[in-house]
Amino acid sequence: MADFGFQIAQENVDIRRAADYQKTLDSRWRTLDAVFEVEVEVVHGGSGDTMAFHHKLGFLPAFTARKISGSGEVTWWADRQKVYVRGDAGTYSVFLRIYDVDPTVEYRAPVLHISARPGSSASKIGAKFLNQHRTSQGMRDDEKSHYSLNTQAKAMGIQQTGVVEATVSNGHELVITHDLGYPPTYLTAEMDLTDTSNPKIAVMGNVLGRVTANSVQVRIVGALAVLLGSWAYLVLKDPIEVAA
C-alpha cells in the first residue's frame, strides 16, 4: 500500500522536521477525541450498579466523570453499552466525557521522531477546524475549546493502550512497558471482570500506590501492597521536553 497520509504540525513547526508530539494531526495515530460530553442525573438506590448513560459504543471506552452534585461516595463504571454508578445511595449529577478509544485493546502507535529536529523555521501559518456543534463562534475566537483542531493547540496523541494485571505471584505490581525513551504521561482504569461476559471499566485516572517510571517502563505497586486484578492503561504521545 502506498504511504498515503495526512499531517498537520503545530504552528511555527516545519512539518518535515516535526517530532511526533508536534503534530496536531497525523493519520498514522489517533488522538483523545470525545464522543460524548454530557451532564446526566441519576438516582441510585445504593445496591448494585445503576445505569447513568447509554453510550452504545460497543466497546469499553476510556472515560472521565466529574461529580457535580450528590453527597455520597460513588464510583463510575462503563460496559460496552452503558455507564453506571456504584456506591452510596443518593441522587447524583455528573459530567461524563467519553472518548473514542478502547484502552483494553492492545495497541501501539509508531514512534517516528521523539524529539524535534533543527532546521529552517516554518512560517507562522496554521490551520483551524471549527467544531460545528459550537455555532456561535468565528474563526477569530481565541478559545481553543471552540475548535476541533487548531495548530495553536496541542492535541493529546495516543501512543499505547492495553491491559496489565497485578497478581500475588508478581508482587501486586502493574508493569507497563512502553520503550519510549522517557517517562510518559499515562492513565489507568480498573477493570471489573466479575461478569466475564460483560466486563466493566472504571474512570481513567491513576492507581493509588507507589509508582516508578523510567525510559522503558512504568511500575505501579498498590497502596499497602494489596493491588490485584486487571487494569487498562493509556499512554499519551508525550512531548519529550516535558517528559524528560
Next chain:
Amino acid sequence: MSRRTYGVFIAGPGKSVDSGRLIYRSDRPRLQVDLTRDPAHMQIIESMIGGTALVAATDDTVYTEILLTIPHGLPYCPEAMAFFFVKSKNGNSIDPPASAYYGGIFYFSGTGAYTDAIYLVADETNVYLKHSISTPFGSPVTSDADDHILRVKLYIYSNDSHVSAYDYYEE
C-alpha cells in the same frame, strides 16, 4: 451524528471514511492544550520544594498551604493534570530520576494514621499546587515535605471540567 453532516473526516491508512473508526472528525472535541497561553498551560517545573514542615494536630483539621498559583485565563474550570517526580530527598538524588511518578496527587506519607500530600486543585480562575497534612487518627505529626525536591509536569487543558472546582486531596 450522521457523517453526511458537514465537517472534515479522515480515515486511517487503507480505511474507508464511510465506516469504522476515523483518525479525525471535526464534529468531536479533543483533549488539547492551548500553546499560546502565558503562563504556559503545558510546562515543567524543574525544582520545587515539596512544601514546608506543616504540623498537624490530632483532629480532623486539614492543614493546607498553597505552593503555586497559575491563573489559567479560561472562562471555565479546566481539566488539568499534574505528575510529580521526586528528584531528591534529604539532598540525596533518587535514581532513576523519575522514581516516584504520580498523577494528580503525590503522597509524602499515606499511612492510616495521617495523610501528607502535594496535589493539584483547579477552579474557575486558577490552577493550584497545594500541600496538605491531616491526622484523623494517631499522634501529632510534622510533615517532611520540605525534605523533597520535586519535578512537576503540568497540563492545563482547554476542556471544561463542568464543575466549579475540584481537588485531588478530596477525591
